[in-house]
Each structure stands twice: as C-alpha cells, then as structure tokens.
Amino acid sequence: MACAAGSRGLVLGIETSCDETAVAVVGRGTEQLSGVVASQVELHAKYGGIVPEVASRRHVEAIVPAAVEALDRAGVSGRDLVGLAVTNRPGLVGSLMVGLAFAKSLAFAWDLPFVAVDHVLAHVYASFLVEPRPRFPFLALVVSGGHTDLLVFENHDEHRVIGQTRDDAAGEAFDKVARLLGLGYPGGPAVDRLAPKGRPDAVDWPDPRLDDAQGRFDFSFSGLKTAVLYHLKRQEALGRGVCVPDIAASFQARVAASLAGAAFAAAKEHGLTRIVIAGGVAANSGLRREMVDRAARGGVQVFIPPIWLCTDNAAMVAAAGYVRLARGERDDLGTSVFSHS
Amino acid sequence: MSVLPVLGIDTSADYCSVAVAGPGPQPLAEWRVWAPRGHSELLHQGIAAVFSDLGWEPATGGRRLGAIGVTTGPGSFTGLRIGIAAAKGLALAWGLPMVGVSPLAAMATRAGIAGGPVAAAISTRSRDCFAALFVAGTQGEPCQLGEVLAERPAAARARLAALAPGPLRLCGRPWRGVEAGPETDCLRLLAEDLDDPCAATVAMMAWQAMARGEGQSPEAVLPVYVRRSGTA
Structure with missing residues (x-):
C-alpha cells in the first residue's frame, strides 16, 4: 500500500x-x-x-x-x-x-x-504541469510583479540568468502605469482589460530593453513608467485630454514586444528552439499573443501555461x-x- | 479523563523554546536557546531535540501528545507567526487540538502568582513595552486585571501599580532600568531568570487548559497583536 x-x-x-x-x-x-x-x-x-x-x-x-x-x-x-x-x-x-x-x-x-x-x-515548472511539456534545453522568460528574468535551462540543475531588469519588474510597471491612469490595483489585469479598446500604436514609447551590455538581455522598466508619467503631464499642460485606452494599449504593446523580442533574440543567440514563459505577466493577453505570433513564424516552439498556473x-x-x-x-x-x- | 502531555512552543520574544509538560509541575523535556531573529532556523531543531530527549520518533511521538500549546502574543509579530505557523502544522499533521497562551501570562505564572500580583512585560522593537497585570484565579490560574498596555515601561509600571491590589512584583526586561517613581516603594523586581517567557510554562498552562476542556482547532488559534501593524 x-x-x-x-x-x-x-x-x-x-x-x-x-x-x-x-x-x-x-x-x-x-x-x-x-x-x-x-x-x-x-x-x-x-x-x-x-x-x-x-x-x-x-x-x-x-x-x-x-x-x-x-x-x-x-x-x-x-x-x-x-x-x-x-x-x-x-x-x-x-x-x-x-x-x-x-x-x-x-x-x-x-x-x-x-x-x-x-x-x-x-x-x-508550471509548464511541466500541462501538455505539451517542454524538453531541455530551453529559454525561460519569468515575468511577474517581482521578477523579469531570462534564464537558460540546460536541465533541472543547470540554469543561468542571461538577462533581468535593473530596476522595476515588468509587473510592477503595469501596476505603476495603471495607478497613473487611475485604473486601480492590480494593474496588469486592469491594463489588459482596457487595451483592446485603444490603439496599440497611439504612442511610441521608449523600448525598456537595454542594449548596452554584450550578451545580456537586460531591461529598465522604470524609464518606461516615467515616460508615461511625462506624457500625461505634457498632455495636461497642453490642455489636451488623454485617451486612457490608447495609453493602455500602446504601453502593453510596447512591453509585450520588448519582452518577446528579447526572448526570441536570446533563444537565437543561445541556439535554443524552445521558450517557456512564466509568472503573473505571462497571463497578459498582449504578451501571450506576441509570443504566439512570433512562434508562428517558425523555428521556435513556445510553451505558455494556462493563466491559473502563471500567477x-x-x-x-x-x-x-x-x-x-x-x-x-x-x-x-x-x-x-x-x-x- | 486523563490528559496526555502537551508540547509547548514559545517564540514571542528573544528566546526560542520548546518543551513537553503535563501533568506534573516539571517538564518532561525542555529546550531553550537565546535566539533573537533566529526563530525561523532554530525552532524545528528544538522540536527535534525535545523528541530525541524523550526517545520519541517523529511519526509516532505525536500519539503521546494531547495538544500543542503556543504563545499567541503579545510579542514579536514575526516571532509569533513563526511559532503559531509551526504549531498549526504539528497540530494538523498529528490531528491534535491547540491552545493559545499569552506569553505575559506565562511569565507571571512562572514568577508565581500565588505570592501576589505580578506585572509582566515584554520588549517591543520600539521603546515601548507590552505589559499586563496578573493575579491568581480561584483554581490558581492567571487572571489578567485590565488590558494589555503598549507604552513606555515607566508609564506602564505606574499604571499597573495603581491597578494592583497590594504590593506588586515585576518580571520582564523592560522593567530593568526604569527609574524610581512614586510607586517604587510598593514594587519588587524579580530575579533575572524570570525575565522571559519559556515553553515549559506554556506547555504546563496549555495542559491545564486542556484539562478544563479549552482546546481549539488549529485554524482558530491566531496571533494577538495588541497594536496595529508595523509597530513592534
């Protein structure tokens, strides 16, 4: 027994x-x-x-x-x-x-x-709880309210960080921008709900991905948040109204493109054909869609857990x-x- | 009805202690270390040490126990949560009831409330202390007179001395170093070895509570914070 x-x-x-x-x-x-x-x-x-x-x-x-x-x-x-x-x-x-x-x-x-x-x-490891399960080696993108890490997983024991945020985590940026827009907490789901009502190309935000270090895939989300703050202040000073769904949609698109772009570039540089995404921000529909779209171009298989296993x-x-x-x-x-x- | 011995845990202040006691006044086994900020690492080593002293196996030793007693506060917020979470885990795994004990009441009991009222105090992370006054109840159990105070030791001492029916004895680190006041003549500072709560008293008090039928379910026992968050 x-x-x-x-x-x-x-x-x-x-x-x-x-x-x-x-x-x-x-x-x-x-x-x-x-x-x-x-x-x-x-x-x-x-x-x-x-x-x-x-x-x-x-x-x-x-x-x-x-x-x-x-x-x-x-x-x-x-x-x-x-x-x-x-x-x-x-x-x-x-x-x-x-x-x-x-x-x-x-x-x-x-x-x-x-x-x-x-x-x-x-x-x-949330990705091991659903079919199809990733095989080693793979690239992992862990994005949440506390983390923004790119890791190479050789096997269960060998993994190394090849990129991370130098200030705010991606999820933290969602929370802070949501607060600026008066959308409440938690910010990720709030921005995600509003994004489909706005234009993803409404504002051309700076790329949070840093390109100053060879072989690294680091981010700074603090600058992106500040850019949103200044944009809102500028619009207010000019007496112009702000279309909140446009800000939400373009901010989300910028973050999703930056994270997905870094993940695919890192996979290519390290000769990896599998990418696992994980963490609360992996529940974001913009990031999920961006990852699936890029994977559809061929060469890389993407593993995205269901939302209840991302959070x-x-x-x-x-x-x-x-x-x-x-x-x-x-x-x-x-x-x-x-x-x- | 016979009540099995009780495992007691105290992590409310700077000591970390574990004991098994009941029914007699002496603990069957006791482990105690000075561990400010070390409760998370040390507590389970203490539980294992007590079991080892008793010659009990972890998987079967739980059957020899009647309950888990734990200090619920007031005290260090983090320390209390470590002790209570650990006690809940043991109680859930072994299917035992729990008993929550005030560390101040445990200190007063250890100091001997049969000899008259005792004011017990525990330090907080600020300059305040948690303090309360205890007298012996009809069964010799500690009865708290008034509320738990959370204030400067000098102010707490004056307030508790005014509340005490007769000369007051003091135990606890916060009382040391408080300057003489108008109430000093009716006060006596007890020995330093009574300055801290200890699990042997907690286990013994929890055993007595079990004998009175006062066991609780593991989810029902929660920290007693006294004050709002972030101040101790």
Whole structure:
C-alpha cells in the first residue's frame, strides 16, 4: 500500500512568498491533483499595493484551511505523500517564514523529507504541469510583479540568468502605469482589460530593453513608467485630454514586444528552439499573443501555461520540488528564508 | 479523563523554546536557546531535540501528545507567526487540538502568582513595552486585571501599580532600568531568570487548559497583536 502510494510521487507544495497563500498536491511533478490559492488581492487593493505586514497576517490565518482543502480535494493524507516542497526565496521574508515554519512542521510530524524551492525557478515548472511539456534545453522568460528574468535551462540543475531588469519588474510597471491612469490595483489585469479598446500604436514609447551590455538581455522598466508619467503631464499642460485606452494599449504593446523580442533574440543567440514563459505577466493577453505570433513564424516552439498556473500557485512549487525529492534529496530543519534568489 | 502531555512552543520574544509538560509541575523535556531573529532556523531543531530527549520518533511521538500549546502574543509579530505557523502544522499533521497562551501570562505564572500580583512585560522593537497585570484565579490560574498596555515601561509600571491590589512584583526586561517613581516603594523586581517567557510554562498552562476542556482547532488559534501593524 505504501509502495503504491509512493509510486504516485505525490508532493504537497506550499507557497507564501507574496500575497497568495497556496497549497497544492501534485503527482510526479506533472499531474496536479488539487490546488488552492487563497488570494489577498482585495485586501491589498485598498492600499494600492502589497503591504508586507498585512500579507504575513493573512498567511497565518489562511494556511491551515488552504492545506486542509488541498489535501481533501486530492483525496490524500500525509501518509500518501513522498515529501513536501515549500518556497523559501525570493519574496517577503515575513510571509515566507509562515509557509516554511508550517511546512517544516508537517514534514517533521509526518516524518517526510521537504525541499526548499526558489519561487522564480518554480514558475518555470508550471509548464511541466500541462501538455505539451517542454524538453531541455530551453529559454525561460519569468515575468511577474517581482521578477523579469531570462534564464537558460540546460536541465533541472543547470540554469543561468542571461538577462533581468535593473530596476522595476515588468509587473510592477503595469501596476505603476495603471495607478497613473487611475485604473486601480492590480494593474496588469486592469491594463489588459482596457487595451483592446485603444490603439496599440497611439504612442511610441521608449523600448525598456537595454542594449548596452554584450550578451545580456537586460531591461529598465522604470524609464518606461516615467515616460508615461511625462506624457500625461505634457498632455495636461497642453490642455489636451488623454485617451486612457490608447495609453493602455500602446504601453502593453510596447512591453509585450520588448519582452518577446528579447526572448526570441536570446533563444537565437543561445541556439535554443524552445521558450517557456512564466509568472503573473505571462497571463497578459498582449504578451501571450506576441509570443504566439512570433512562434508562428517558425523555428521556435513556445510553451505558455494556462493563466491559473502563471500567477502564484503551489502546484509549480510541488513540481519544482519533486525533481529533488525523487532523487532522495532533502533540506534540513534549519533551512532559512531569503528575500533574494 | 486523563490528559496526555502537551508540547509547548514559545517564540514571542528573544528566546526560542520548546518543551513537553503535563501533568506534573516539571517538564518532561525542555529546550531553550537565546535566539533573537533566529526563530525561523532554530525552532524545528528544538522540536527535534525535545523528541530525541524523550526517545520519541517523529511519526509516532505525536500519539503521546494531547495538544500543542503556543504563545499567541503579545510579542514579536514575526516571532509569533513563526511559532503559531509551526504549531498549526504539528497540530494538523498529528490531528491534535491547540491552545493559545499569552506569553505575559506565562511569565507571571512562572514568577508565581500565588505570592501576589505580578506585572509582566515584554520588549517591543520600539521603546515601548507590552505589559499586563496578573493575579491568581480561584483554581490558581492567571487572571489578567485590565488590558494589555503598549507604552513606555515607566508609564506602564505606574499604571499597573495603581491597578494592583497590594504590593506588586515585576518580571520582564523592560522593567530593568526604569527609574524610581512614586510607586517604587510598593514594587519588587524579580530575579533575572524570570525575565522571559519559556515553553515549559506554556506547555504546563496549555495542559491545564486542556484539562478544563479549552482546546481549539488549529485554524482558530491566531496571533494577538495588541497594536496595529508595523509597530513592534
């Protein structure tokens, strides 16, 4: 019986790095049996952004109900699992500590191994939860409210960052521009909803991609946000009205073209024919369309997870952790949390 | 009805401690380290150490326990959340109830409330302290008189001395270094080894709460912050 359960390779994943309390059960790193995401979006919306202390408070309230529901929906208990995977970096330290302390206790009490997982790398593993699954090697573009990273994945163990933002993350730029346009928080979905009503070529925004470093694919989104701010001020000074859908559409088009352009250029330079996109901004319809359009020109296959696997979830954490658990690896009870990767 | 021993956890202040206690006054096992900002790394090593001392296996040791007790505050916000999240995980995995304990009440109990009222205080990250006054209830349990105060130690001491029915004994780091005031004559500062909460008292108090039928479900036990966010 224990052997049969073990062969299912069931891992409980726990994710509390930012503003979602998430728990999921995943089989063999590829099959999601259950996934619960207790979102705090509405809680933080009134502050216009994530308040770390508020996030930590909510995690400690939500963690038990989320875990109970994830186990119930999957129809499993602790003795059916082969181990646990928990995000311990990067993220809000106080929030990460809640998930890690909870996971360590479950691992100790069930006498199971646990592994600590990098949230950015975990995003990439969302693509292993749906067909078709990417084969190594591939290029990964991880874009969210906290990250804008281009990584080359040679295999499960070897990956290196070949580009990232030097200031704001792409998702942060969406939030800030949405605030300038009075669209509320979170900005990504708000801009995305409005973009189809505007002209993508209405304003010619500066390209956030930096081209000053050889072999790197770095970005600066802070400048793009400032360009939007100055544009709005200039229009106001000239007594001209602003067409908000035009700003949303052209901003989104600029970001999507820049990210997709960098990803395809990086893939070409590194001789890669597969690109995985991941993270909350991978839910953006403009970026998804841009990636699909470029892939249609041939030569590169693009892997885009469904939207519920792009935003923060615990299934991706379980999938990422399974690889190490399956090899018999485990982290010790003294494992720490880190704000950075 | 016999109540099994209780595992107690305290991460509310600068010590990190774990103990198993009940029914007697002495803990069956105890682990305690000075760990300001180290609770996240050290707590589970302490839980493992206590199990090892008792000769218990993790997977089966939970069956020898009746509940998980944990300090819920007031105290360090982050510390409390680490201890409570850990306690919730253990309780959920082993199918045990939880008991939340005030670290101030645990300090007062350890100092001995049978000997008269005790004012217990814990430092905050600012110059304020969390403080409250305790007397013995009819069963010898700690009864808090008035509210938990969150203010400068000198102001808290004057307020609690005025509230106390008779001479007041003080335990807790914030009281040390407070200058003499008009209330000083009726005060006695207790020994330094009573300055901090400890899990052995938490486990013992949680065991007593279980004997009174006061166990809670793991989702019901939450931090007690006293003040609004971001100040401790």
